[in-house]
Amino acid sequence: MSAIIPRMDLSELGEFGLIDLIHTITERLKDPEHPSWQRLLIGIGDDTAAWQSNGQTQLATTDTLVQNVHFDLKDITWEELGWKALAINLSDIAAMGGIPQYALVSLALPGALEVENICEFYDGMARLANEFGVAIVGGNIAVAPNVVITVALLGSARNEKMLRRSSATPGEQIAVTGYLGLSAACLMMLKERTSLDAETIKILRQGHFRPVPRVREGQVLVDQGIKTAIDISDGLIADLGHICEASEVSAEVRIEQVPIHPLVKANFQNYQQLALGGGEDYELLFTANKADIERVRQTIHYPITIIGNITQEGLPDRVTLLDAKGNITGYEKGGWEHFKDGAVEA
Amino acid sequence: MSAIIPRMDLSELGEFGLIDLIHTITERLKDPEHPSWQRLLIGIGDDTAAWQSNGQTQLATTDTLVQNVHFDLKDITWEELGWKALAINLSDIAAMGGIPQYALVSLALPGALEVENICEFYDGMARLANEFGVAIVGGNIAVAPNVVITVALLGSARNEKMLRRSSATPGEQIAVTGYLGLSAACLMMLKERTSLDAETIKILRQGHFRPVPRVREGQVLVDQGIKTAIDISDGLIADLGHICEASEVSAEVRIEQVPIHPLVKANFQNYQQLALGGGEDYELLFTANKADIERVRQTIHYPITIIGNITQEGLPDRVTLLDAKGNITGYEKGGWEHFKDGAVEA
Numbered sequence: 001m002s003a004i005i006p007r008m009d010l011s012e013l014g015e016f017g018l019i020d021l022i023h024t025i026t027e028r029l030k031d032p033e034h035p036s037w038q039r040l041l042i043g044i045g046d047d048t049a050a051w052q053s054n055g056q057t058q059l060a061t062t063d064t065l066v067q068n069v070h071f072d073l074k075d076i077t078w079e080e081l082g083w084k085a086l087a088i089n090l091s092d093i094a095a096m097g098g099i100p101q102y103a104l105v106s107l108a109l110p111g112a113l114e115v116e117n118i119c120e121f122y123d124g125m126a127r128l129a130n131e132f133g134v135a136i137v138g139g140n141i142a143v144a145p146n147v148v149i150t151v152a153l154l155g156s157a158r159n160e161k162m163l164r165r166s167s168a169t170p171g172e173q174i175a176v177t178g179y180l181g182l183s184a185a186c187l188m189m190l191k192e193r194t195s196l197d198a199e200t201i202k203i204l205r206q207g208h209f210r211p212v213p214r215v216r217e218g219q220v221l222v223d224q225g226i227k228t229a230i231d232i233s234d235g236l237i238a239d240l241g242h243i244c245e246a247s248e249v250s251a252e253v254r255i256e257q258v259p260i261h262p263l264v265k266a267n268f269q270n271y272q273q274l275a276l277g278g279g280e281d282y283e284l285l286f287t288a289n290k291a292d293i294e295r296v297r298q299t300i301h302y303p304i305t306i307i308g309n310i311t312q313e314g315l316p317d318r319v320t321l322l323d324a325k326g327n328i329t330g331y332e333k334g335g336w337e338h339f340k341d342g343a344v345e346a
Numbered sequence: 347m348s349a350i351i352p353r354m355d356l357s358e359l360g361e362f363g364l365i366d367l368i369h370t371i372t373e374r375l376k377d378p379e380h381p382s383w384q385r386l387l388i389g390i391g392d393d394t395a396a397w398q399s400n401g402q403t404q405l406a407t408t409d410t411l412v413q414n415v416h417f418d419l420k421d422i423t424w425e426e427l428g429w430k431a432l433a434i435n436l437s438d439i440a441a442m443g444g445i446p447q448y449a450l451v452s453l454a455l456p457g458a459l460e461v462e463n464i465c466e467f468y469d470g471m472a473r474l475a476n477e478f479g480v481a482i483v484g485g486n487i488a489v490a491p492n493v494v495i496t497v498a499l500l501g502s503a504r505n506e507k508m509l510r511r512s513s514a515t516p517g518e519q520i521a522v523t524g525y526l527g528l529s530a531a532c533l534m535m536l537k538e539r540t541s542l543d544a545e546t547i548k549i550l551r552q553g554h555f556r557p558v559p560r561v562r563e564g565q566v567l568v569d570q571g572i573k574t575a576i577d578i579s580d581g582l583i584a585d586l587g588h589i590c591e592a593s594e595v596s597a598e599v600r601i602e603q604v605p606i607h608p609l610v611k612a613n614f615q616n617y618q619q620l621a622l623g624g625g626e627d628y629e630l631l632f633t634a635n636k637a638d639i640e641r642v643r644q645t646i647h648y649p650i651t652i653i654g655n656i657t658q659e660g661l662p663d664r665v666t667l668l669d670a671k672g673n674i675t676g677y678e679k680g681g682w683e684h685f686k687d688g689a690v691e692a
Contacts, residue, residue: 007460007461007462008460008461009457009458009459009460009461010455010456010457010458010459010460010461010464010489011457011458012461013461015487015489018461018464018487019487021461021464021465022464022468022485022487025465025468025469025472026468026472026482029468029469029472029473029476030472030475030476030481030482031476031479034476034479034480034481035447035479036447036448036479036480036481037481040448040481040483042483043481043483043484044482044483044484044485048484049448049450049483049484051447051448051481051483053399053400053402053404053502054399054400054401054402055400056399056400058399058404058500060448060450060483060484060498060500061450061484062450062452062484062485062486062496062498063452063486064452064454064486064488064496066454066488066489066490066494068491069488069489069490070488101381101382101397102382102386102395102397102406104395104406104407104408104498106408106409106410106452106496106498108410108412108494109356109685110356111355111356111357111685112355112356112357113355113356114353114354114355114356115353115354115355115356115358115359115364115367116353118356118364118367118368119367119371122368122371122372122375123371123375126371126372126375126376127375129376130375130376130377130380133377133380133381133382134380134382135376135380135382135383135386135389135397136372136376136390137386137388137389137390137395137397137406138389138390138394138395138406138407138408139368139390139408140408140409140410140496141361141364141365141368141684142410142412142415142416142684143356143412143415143684143685144412144415144492144494145414145491145492146490146491146492148412148454148490148494148496150408150410150452150486150494150496150498152406152408152450152452152496152498154404154406154500156399338487338488338489339455339457339489
């Protein structure tokens with residue numbers, strides 16, 4: 001195997017390079033004769049895995065929060081941590097238009113932690129679980145030097161239909177739910193100790209520490225015949241890039257149309273960077289024709305904004321940004337990529 | 347909530363206390379009206395969770411390996427780490443008599459790691475996955491100061507039947523598959539730098555770093571009508587204690603009958619402690635009447651040893667050890683309990 005593996009460390013390869021590599025390895029090593037592989041509909045490379053099971057489509061996803069990488073215990077409460085650890089997984093099920101059902105929770109924890117913190121953690125998680133009908137049914141606990149939380153979330157597809165990353169086609173519009181930028185703005189506020197009024201702080205914190213996964217909106221998308229979606233976790237442009245890569249298409253985004261949250265626009269000079277590249281908004285980004293998007297808009301009772309369109313295949317620059325006059329422009333990249341971005345302190 | 351929570355840290359509460367607490371909290375916080383809860387067959391407190399889904403029983407489990415807690419990269423190869431991370435989850439499915447199907451793999455990794463290590467990791471995991479028909483279909487990667495590996499494994503029950511911890515009844519015999527002590531003996535050898543011949547070292551290392559989960563044996567148990575089993579991960583006596591607690595029974599173990607691996611007996615003075623308390627053998631411990639055990643023995647082509655019996659309910663000391671003459675005896679406790687046992691270095 002080593003013959004094909006370049007000698008480098010993970011920080012050189014980067015998060016997305018590593019995901020591609022793992023995809024390649026597991027594809028090459030698999031035994032396709034096994035029933036599990038034969039019933040598999042979606043493996044590595046979409047928001048969740050999916051397989052056929054007794055006439056139903058099962059969905060499964062997992063996501064991890066690492067202390068001092070994804071959160072700082074100085075900023076986040078344990079109740080928020082419980083909420084967010086489940087929310088980021090729910091968002092993956094939402095991006096498939098699926099129905100979330102069962103969660104397993106793995107906690108790696110230092111022994112010096114207060115027992116009460118764990119109660120608050122489950123309190124926050126159970127609140128969100130109940131909101132979306134999820135049962136917390138198992139998990140694992142282990143001692144560790146720093147907190148690592150991994151949730152695995154199982155669910156099922158709605159009427160066997162799923163939103164994919166790989167089905168965008170040229171001519172479709174690109175749309176996004178809600179408003180962007182709150183989560184990244186909150187991080188910036190905490191880092192720069194920006195002084196803001198109490199109500200603004202509350203809304204920014206809510207956006208970053210207690211995101212609401214768009215589970216119901218994802219289900220409406222599937223019901224209305226939409227085929228393509230992703231949740232915005234890495235950042236609008238990065239996640240649109242994932243759609244372009246999986247669908248082998250390109251995209252144009254009209255920056256002026258991106259629904260930046262008014263509080264971000266009012267309080268942060270780099271609001272465009274926060275909304276386009278910040279990530280962790282957990283809104284849904286989807287593509288469809290105009291009539292379908294209009295039908296979704298009338299059903300959903302939640303903001304839907306068209307921000308651009310899918311263009312013909314094969315353009316070298318997959319996501320092109322256009323200013324108000326239609327000229328090609330750029331923005332300072334901000335999306336987070338594991339391994340490549342920044343060092344981690346133990 | 348805080349009114350009922352004692353003010354203490356996790357090292358005082360201990361692993362099993364924390365599991366009980368999480369069980370209590372999630373039970374109290376759940377919304378039992380949701381379909382997910384109504385279809386749930388087994389929640390926290392057995393080897394896997396289980397629920398009804400379209401006329402099938404689904405199983406799900408998750409287990410974590412933390413660097414410098416569960417493994418030391420000076421001792422284990424990346425290929426062994428991949429094998430073991432899946433094996434410990436397969437062992438939980440085995441303990442239910444289930445069919446393993448789909449795995450999600452979450453890796454928290456330092457950026458300085460060689461890419462080749464990750465290839466070796468998946469090589470080891472895929473080898474075991476193919477052995478038991480498991481498809482590796484997704485996961486997550488994140489940067490972290492130390493390696494944390496969490497696998498979530500999904501499967502299904504065999505003909506709707508499952509091995510439980512809670513169904514042991516007085517009068518039944520207690521039996522165990524295979525031989526015990528290799529895993530703990532390997533750890534001791536590494537710690538004390540015990541000098542042993544190459545073949546012995548190889549077998550000890552195999553026992554600890556490349557355990558074979560008893561998936562097929564678990565399926566035979568279910569097929570032969572056995573109702574009660576657990577896998578030996580915490581240690582024979584500790585895991586028998588889990589059965590006694592869940593079933594509200596007591597147990598007697600005749601120490602002389604415990605199948606201690608001959609290489610452990612030959613090379614370690616504390617062989618009894620290693621086999622009774624060491625843990626991580628990943629053999630199956632089960633209870634049944636003598637005729638059923640005899641039928642299993644004739645089907646299974648793998649050692650099955652009767653080591654004691656389930657006694658009447660309500661004895662204060664749940665697991666009693668008897669020496670060759672039938673007198674009550676003891677042994678130095680060795681089973682690992684997270685948080686209570688030892689500190690962790692970052």
